[in-house]
Amino acid sequence: MAKAFNPGRRGITGFLEPAERDLLRKLFDDIITILEPSRPAHEDPLAALIGLDMDVAVPTDPALLRLLPDAVMGDADASLEFRQLTERSLRESKIGALRAATLDLDKDKLVLDAEAAGLWSRALNDVRLVLAQRLEIRDEGDAERVHQVQDWGEADDVESYLSLVYNFVSWLQESLVQAMLAGLKSSS
Template sequence: MAQPFRSTSHGLIARLDPQERGLLRRLFEDVVTMLEGDHTTSEDPLEQLVGLSGDVEAPQDPALRRLLPEGSTDPERAEEFRRYTDRSLREEKVGALRRAAMAVEHDPVQLEGDGAVDFSRALNDVRLVLATRLHVESSDDARRIEELAASVDVNDVDNPETYMSVVYGFVSWLLNSLVEAMLLDLPGDHIKR
């Protein structure tokens, strides 16, 4: 059974059982696949060299649109913003997700500095994808999903929405514990428990 992240002299540590670590690894890999599978690169060598994307359209998948939002409500500005940022944003997200997948290979999961930031970004991206699939757009929606997840036996999940609700609750709980541990680990004058 999972134990939340806590701040220690050896970094931020969480204990997860093999199934939980395997689940997280698959979730991270699934989001990487989403980010890499819906990407086109420019044929122009100069654009490739400086990291620009060619003509980039907004993703059709609502979950990808949530991960890669519009930079402006003005269509021309949004298109220009996407052209200049799409490639690098995808690469940053994929890098964080892959590093997080490597971190869950170990028991306990031990994070320091940038590793904790990467892990929190990866968990947040997974959470955003799950929230989109579950149609979580308000605090009422989040409560509905929380109640659904709490009403079932984790070992007896009978439909995809219920399963995703349980996973969403687990990812949210783990992310919350990581953020709290990161806050406690801040140098200087910070939150004390």
Template sequence: MAKAFRRSGRGADRRFVATLDADEREVVASLMDQVHDLLEPPGHPSTGDDAFDDLVAGLDLTGGDEPPAPVDEGPRDPALDRLLPSAHREDDAAAAEFRRLTEGGLRHRKARALAASAAVLRADADKVALDEGQARSFLTALTDVRLVLGERLDLRTDEDLELLERAATSLDDDEPLVHVIALYDFLTWLQETLAGALLRG
């Protein structure tokens, strides 16, 4: 059974520790892989393994094709706009120029945090134990996974999630949507407990 993140130790020995079983770690790591692949610029090798695709049954977090280049990208996966929001919502030219100058670096930093966090989850250990730098990267990775999953579920407000959860109560437990909502709630819980542990640190 999963146990929330908590702070352990002091000074250089301080760690942020959670207990997740092997299946929980692999599901979260697989999601991080998929969001990594969405963010990674074209031409870079994929690190994802599609193990979660069957569960989401059509809610493919990668959006299907490789991510487009930041310049002249044509149709853009809306999940990228959640991960990389426009800096100038009312000035398309300024937004495009800002994206040209900054998006590559931001994609790389986010992809690196996702890859590092997935590697930690796949380490041969009973607990997830993070130093402060790893914890901040892990928090960023969890946030990005939730943003993409929220986009795939068309969530914009807390009320949207409440309506979706209410609708899911009439579905059988083995329906994919029920599992996806449960996963979204699990990621939210992980994110909140890690953020809380960092704030108390």
């Protein structure tokens, strides 16, 4: 069974069972797959170098839209322009955090420095955003419905299983953030 993250002298430590590491590895890989855009064959190398993407469009997958939301509400043109200038780097940043967290899953005991803890927090948050979208969590009532599912043995449908995964990832992220905050308090 996973152990909550705790701050220590060597960094923030945590423990995950092999099955839990495998689950997180699959979740991180799934989010990477969602985030990786298909690139046109005629892509301008200079535009790619500076992060400009004129072929970008508003995502049709609601989960991807949750990861890459419109920046300017109510102004589609301004939002598209902002997306063209920033989406490539945002995708790359998110993918980088997910890959970095995946590499840490090769160890039985996790020991995270401040930078790695930040990457893990971002990776777990992106997983939670996608799961929340798939579970249609829109308000506190929806969240309560999801949090009521507690027993892995009773997960007999996709929604129950996703709810348990969401609850696990939420708990893991909360323990990481609490450890990060405790580490900040002890260093000041």
